[in-house]
Amino acid sequence: MGTSKAMLKSIRSEIHSNMRENGYTLSKLSELSGVNPGHLSEILNSNPPRAITIGQLDAMAMVFGQPPGWLYELYPEECISEDRISRPRLVPYLVRCAELGRQDCIEAVVSKLLEKPKSVSILFTVAEELFQNGKKASSVPFYQFVIETEKDSHSELFVISQYRLFRAVQGANAEDNWKAIIRFEPYRNRLSENLQLDALLQLANACYTLQKWKDVEKYADELRTLAIAVYQDQLRKKDIGKTEERLDTERHLVVYYGQSSLLKGIALTMQEEYEEAEKHVHEYTDLSWFELLDEIGYKEVKKFNVWGRANLYGLGLKKGNLNLLSEYVDFLTEHPNEILPGMLTIIEAANQHGFCIDELLDHFSAHLSSFHDHQNPINLSQNFHFWDQKSEYDFRKGRTSQAIDELLLCLDFSDKMAYYHGFKRCITKFWKHLPHASNEQKDRYQAILEGRV
Template structure:
């Protein structure tokens, strides 16, 4: 392999080795005898259909000649009639190496960038995300000195692919920081979805000031878009690009995000002020269909639950039982609520054993679904790691089994390592060291092993930083 002639050479060697004449192999493969003759003489380019016929006739794996076919694509006049099906078949067979080579060859002529972007969008829509990423990356490189919306959209698609496939929080943060440079070049509809994804990442790594800033911008953009939508007629709206959810959803979501950011910064009074803004969407949302009613109802439920939480965290301890009774009616929200109840117990030195017993079947979380979609699994895992840290502190504070408490810390550390959550790893290690004297030899060995994994993660991070320099 390696030259434009190798497909023909191997085919001819196969025919000679099996004492086949042209007509015999043509019949065996389903090719026209004349076409086969012209292919062997190098007078006829090989189409993808013909390549598949040749490969099958030789009883070889379908992608056996794919690397050679790259040369075939460029040996005659460059033709998308050959290249397009080759790109899509390479994607289907996960021959990403071939995709990367052909994209690099094509982009020697930058006029192909537009066509490759169209192919990338088709692959992305067909859930061939890694294949699409190669094309988006190629287009981005081709247009890196331009301030085009297409460049921004390529970067957005790459960002979405990276955070969906990546469990490492440090890598998610790197992808977010790299993409954020392009977010404001996107169409307004894509900006709203992009900001939501960025807020998820910054929330996971506890950058709550950044979450608040993005939520403020989301609110402004969504409000403008919602006002424009309500001014337009239905006929004008038909070709308009829309975000994944209705614009009013992003207004409500921005309030929710700012409330959460305020809560995580300990400003519960400010958090309550935002709760009031997403509690009563029915007062200003113009739509009255099933979707709008469902969205408004879900935000209203979150408002009720979060009002209980913020009142509790400001010291209104008498709402605890009411809060517990309320979340009992909403099973899919129980785990997240219990996490905050344990946090409040640690702040105010409360005994919540009865609540932990009551909701034991939901710890760890039993479901990733809510009445309004799904929690991202990464968000749930991060939340669970934080819960284990809070629970361990609770067990230590209330003189429970030190072995149980230390096991809880180590479980939290394991999850934090798997996600590369620096803040949680540090919290777990400090907590274990604080109560090390209560650990038996088995617990100490587990901690030693996990500490070694943390060290390796940090060493890897240092190498990445050195490479960047």
């Protein structure tokens, strides 16, 4: 019985076929592809043949005018046999499959790998390479494979995969962010200290965007405790001369300590516990005492000083001290990056105490019109709440049409962020002011609800 042509198809038969069609000799193909001629001969003619790397296969695909991912479905035979797996070839192959969206190839390989539990480390390596190269979305399925396969929930691979998965799905979608927090939260204390610092900061920031102030407090407290412990350990190592043991974290150590106080202060402020909040603001306003500062550390300390001064102005306004307003405006003019959070604080205080900021809104009108361009989740959250407060302000001032426009902007923001609490608030407020809405505003409202904008 003869074997069909499809059954005989292999990487080498396809390369030989393309060489014949293009009239390429071995030396010509070597010259065009950049593959060493000796290696190319061993790949195509030796018995058993030399294995081909995914980079070499991609190079030949370009020479032959074939699309990216050419013959990828046949490549696993270069990496996996019954008795062994070639990690050096398999990892780059899976990374390339992920980059090119070859989910069919990934699923075929993973099904084979999952039969060999020890090979879960290969999937973790692929996920880490994608994550570290900024391809977080592509890393997600691989981390999920690790989590589903690894039986020990205390293992380093399992816990880091849970953390990376939490980081990878963080974005503008409030519902997804909350689900990610719930899924990862039980594993935070199983991470190594360096990753735990990053994790607690990310958890606190994620809860900030959701306005879950008690949770922000909880993670800020945990972050402070850990940052102090790590700081004291670093000082001890410095004293005994262990300077080679460098702390491996995403940010400088002073950032974690400063952010713990900053986030705690914000959470307390939002719960109107102003006196307690002020104590924490003073803590991060002056971090010049912090040892182990390098050039980056000194820059971070300066940032905290700016944020601290801004937040002390904000606290004063929220306590009703309007004498600070002109001074605060001068400060914001000198520090334009602080205008968005600063204006949010000012307009909250204006609504709380009933004072007028019309001239100030005109002064910063150019900045206000560009706020909705921000894509960072924290900026998006501040953005939503600014325009929400702005609509409240304009309703109070009798500028009803303008206030409804701003309310619709908030509705659109909350829809795109999947911020359902905010979405419901906007709908309730719109219906309250429905008799004053124009036909154009009603049409826009309907378009947002139907997903047409």
